Amino acid sequence: xxxxxxxxxxxxxxxxxxxxxxxxxxxxxxxxxxxxxxxxxxxxxxxxxxxxxxxxxxxxxxxxxxxxxxxxxxxxxxxxxxxxxxxxxxxxxxxxxxxxxxxxxxxxxxxxxxxxxxxxxxxxxxxxxxxxxxxxxxxxxxxxxxxxxxxxxxxxxxxxxxxxxxxxxxxxxxxxxxxxxxxxxxxxxxxxxxxxxxxxxxxxxxxxxxxxxxxxxxxxxxxxxxxxxxxxxxxxxxxxxxxxxxxxxxxxxxxxxxxxxxxxxxxxxxxxxxxxxxxxxxxxxxxxxxxxxxxxxxxxxxxxxxxxxxxxxxxxxxxxxxxxxxxxxxxxxxxxxxxxxxxxxxxxxxxxxxxxxxxxxxxxxxxxxxxxxxxxxxxxxxxxxxxxxxxxxxxxxxxxxxxxxxxxxxxxxxxxxxxxxxxxxxxxxxxxxxxxxxxxxxxxxxxxxxxxxxxxxxxxxxxxxxxxxxxxxxxxxxxxxxxxxxxxxxxxxxxxxxxxxxxxxxxxxxxxxxxxxxxxx
Numbered sequence: 001x002x003x004x005x006x007x008x009x010x011x012x013x014x015x016x017x018x019x020x021x022x023x024x025x026x027x028x029x030x031x032x033x034x035x036x037x038x039x040x041x042x043x044x045x046x047x048x049x050x051x052x053x054x055x056x057x058x059x060x061x062x063x064x065x066x067x068x069x070x071x072x073x074x075x076x077x078x079x080x081x082x083x084x085x086x087x088x089x090x091x092x093x094x095x096x097x098x099x100x101x102x103x104x105x106x107x108x109x110x111x112x113x114x115x116x117x118x119x120x121x122x123x124x125x126x127x128x129x130x131x132x133x134x135x136x137x138x139x140x141x142x143x144x145x146x147x148x149x150x151x152x153x154x155x156x157x158x159x160x161x162x163x164x165x166x167x168x169x170x171x172x173x174x175x176x177x178x179x180x181x182x183x184x185x186x187x188x189x190x191x192x193x194x195x196x197x198x199x200x201x202x203x204x205x206x207x208x209x210x211x212x213x214x215x216x217x218x219x220x221x222x223x224x225x226x227x228x229x230x231x232x233x234x235x236x237x238x239x240x241x242x243x244x245x246x247x248x249x250x251x252x253x254x255x256x257x258x259x260x261x262x263x264x265x266x267x268x269x270x271x272x273x274x275x276x277x278x279x280x281x282x283x284x285x286x287x288x289x290x291x292x293x294x295x296x297x298x299x300x301x302x303x304x305x306x307x308x309x310x311x312x313x314x315x316x317x318x319x320x321x322x323x324x325x326x327x328x329x330x331x332x333x334x335x336x337x338x339x340x341x342x343x344x345x346x347x348x349x350x351x352x353x354x355x356x357x358x359x360x361x362x363x364x365x366x367x368x369x370x371x372x373x374x375x376x377x378x379x380x381x382x383x384x385x386x387x388x389x390x391x392x393x394x395x396x397x398x399x400x401x402x403x404x405x406x407x408x409x410x411x412x413x414x415x416x417x418x419x420x421x422x423x424x425x426x427x428x429x430x431x432x433x434x435x436x437x438x439x440x441x442x443x444x445x446x447x448x449x450x451x452x453x454x455x456x457x458x459x460x461x462x463x464x465x466x467x468x469x470x471x472x473x474x475x476x477x478x479x480x481x482x483x484x485x486x487x488x489x490x491x492x493x494x495x496x497x498x499x500x501x502x503x504x505x506x507x508x509x510x511x512x513x514x515x516x517x518x519x520x521x
Contacts (some may be wrong), residue, residue, distance in 0.1 A: 036219060037300070040128040043162050044155070046221040047198050048241035051233050056245060057225045064246050068473045076333040080148035081131060083334060084180050086194040088132060091115040098177035102129065123169035128220065130163055132180070133172075140301065143167065144200075148333040150184035150342055153202040155242045161210040162202065176208045182342040188335040191293050197342075256280060258298045260444035262291050275432035291435050298440040305438040311431060312521045314516070318426060320357040321390040322514075326350060326506040328499070330472045337373035339410040347403050348374040350474055351503040352385055353511050361511060367500055368475075370483040379407060387418065393510055395448045428510055431517065452509045455516050460505060464498035471502055 036057070037045070057064055066074070085091055092114045094105050099120070115137040120129045132144035145160055147153075160177045167174060183199040224231065233239055241319035253259050256279050258268045262313035269287075276282055279299035288296060294305045315451030329345035340346060354362040364385040368374030386392070394400040402424055408415040431437055432446035441454040449467065453459040460466040465474055474495055481492035487495065 008139045031047045036225070036227075037122065037127045038218065039124055039126075040159065040162050040166075043126070043221065044159060044242060045245075046224065047158065047241075049233075049239045049245050050221070050224045051231055051239070052241060052245050052247045053221055054224050054230050058145055059230065061416055063134040067475075070244065071468050072473060072476060077148040079334055079485070081146045082183065083192070083194055084132075084146040084198055085273055086118055087180065087198060088115050088117075088134070091132065093116050093117045095121075096129065099127075100211060100321055106495075108316050118227075121166050121170045121172075124168055124218075126162075128163045128166045130167070136175060138175070141167075142176045142178060143174050144180055145179045147181045149181050152179040152181055152203055154206075157203055157206040157210050160207045161214055164207060164211055165214040175201060177202045178202050178204075181331060182460050183341055186335070186341060189338055189339055192334070222354065228304075254278075255443065256440065258282070261295060262446075264292060264444070267292065279509045283514075291438075294438050295444060297439075298438055302440065303403060304440075305435065306389050306520055307436040308434045308521045310434070311517055314431060314436075315518060315521065318354070318391045318393070319385060319389070319424075322355040322393050323390055323424075324351075324353040324507040324510040324514075325386070325400065326394065326503060326510075327501050328468065328471045328475070330402065337375075340373075344406065345403060346373075347378055347407070348479075349499060349501075349503050350378065350380075350382060351507040353507040355511060355514075363504060365500060365504060367496065367503075368479070369485055371479050372382050376411065377405060379411060379418075383414070383417055385450055386421070390424065392421055393425045393514070395506070395510055396429045397425050397428070401425060428513060435515070437520075448506065448509055451509055452513060456509075456512045458509070458512055460502075463502060463505065464494075465502040471499060471509060474499055481504075 012087070017354065038057075042053060043058050045056060049515045052063075085093065085225070085337060092109055094102050094109070095103055095478045096118050102120040103122055104114060109116055109119070110133075115135065116133040117131065118129050119133050130143055131146040133478060134142040134144065136142055143160060143163060144158060147156055156179050160179075164174050164177060164445055179201045180198050183197060185194075215409050233248060234280065237342050239245055241248070244492065256269045258277060258279055260279065261268050271277075271282060271286070281289070284295050297303075298305055327347045328349040329347050331345050332340070333342055335341055335344065338347070348368040350366050352364045353419070354364070356362075366378055366385075368377060401422060404418050404425075410417040429446060429448075432442075433444050437455070439454040442450050445451075465471050478492060478495050479493075481488050485493070485496065
């Protein structure tokens with residue numbers, strides 16, 4: 001497929017893309033208006049959320065810093081990028097500390113037809129730094145973006161289209177674009193096998209489809225940038241940031257709003273278009289599915305919806321002792337342990353509440369120590385602590401079952417025992433996911449952390465760690481604190497206790513929810 005491109009050059013620029021006139025223009029750009037450049041990351045933010053873009057360009061101090069989870073994502077991406085350079089042993093790594101020096105060195109090495117890492121380019125007030133540029137025999141180039149994901153995504157096409165637009169404005173001819181990403185089928189055994197760790201997906205056609213959109217997108221963003229005051233979101237419609245948006249990441253709606261409809265994005269949008277904002281005001285003749293009908297009824301009456309028969313059948317099916325069980329996991333983009341895969345969820349902790357027929361409750365737990373693979377020690381301890389009879393109660397069995405199956409695959413000597421555990425798994429989520437119980441305080445959610453306070457008035461409030469992502473981030477730091485608990489300083493010892501308390505709360509929550517269900521029926 002042949003595509004013609006119109007390359008706009010500034011008046012006075014030399015015919016050569018790398019002539020002296022262009023360098024002078026870059027110097028002015030880096031001096032007077034350097035901060036007004038639209039970088040690739042700001043472009044990507046802007047086409048998703050113009051309000052975020054305005055703040056990044058005009059009021060960056062108003063934006064919060066990155067949290068630990070986001071920093072960990074950045075670190076994973078950086079690590080993958082560095083490892084991927086091993087696919088191109090003749091590549092030249094450009095320095096990135098100085099904006100201008102990076103661009104000047106890129107100009108020089110482009111002429112020498114070198115494979116380049118982190119080459120910077122600037123044109124038309126736009127700037128990007130490309131992960132990999134590979135010279136091709138016909139004089140053109142291949143542009144490669146390295147992503148710490150398990151597959152190429154649409155968002156990567158927009159990213160590469162912006163880069164192609166800038167590079168072609170600088171005089172480079174691109175004939176192909178690719179995404180190098182992690183190979184989800186790769187299994188680590190010994191040292192990392194870099195060619196096997198990564199796979200390469202050609203996205204040339206998808207990028208060419210988006211390339212014509214770059215110039216009008218930039219024009220719109222320049223209009224946003226020129227606004228004297230931060231615009232309101234409703235000037236542009238919904239925030240569609242590709243990644244987490246610190247401006248609109250957590251928009252709070254009033255209790256009982258139609259956006260609480262479970263998986264109800266489309267009907268909620270229709271209702272708001274009709275001027276209906278609250279569930280209690282949904283017209284009687286509006287077509288609702290069964291779960292939405294229950295939600296609207298709860299919003300109107302304030303009454304809890306209970307279906308005693310299926311709840312009683314569920315409770316009566318349980319076999320004592322009941323083992324209330326929960327995993328916490330950590331995923332590494334680049335697998336750190338043998339017999340693990342990119343982004344495989346690695347269990348490092350569990351909590352276990354044993355509930356006996358006489359009402360006695362016994363708690364047991366495991367939390368890994370050190371940087372080694374935690375799975376074998378976890379399995380050994382779990383096998384010792386969990387009996388061979390009785391229901392294994394989890395909350396959302398899709399997650400726990402998947403982890404157990406991974407463990408059986410990766411540690412086949414435990415597969416028979418793990419299979420016996422899987423045969424006994426019972427999912428407490430079923431009661432709430434099927435709306436046998438619904439309280440308007442749940443606001444359309446059946447998650448454990450929402451159901452617990454709705455049905456028992458117990459919550460996770462005030463806990464140092466109160467959700468799974470925070471637990472993963474905490475353990476990522478804790479595992480480097482020492483190979484034994486005795487090596488921990490006071491801060492790390494407190495963090496360990498916070499992790500234990502959080503996971504214990506998850507299984508204690510199941511104990512209390514089940515107790516409440518028994519009372520209700």
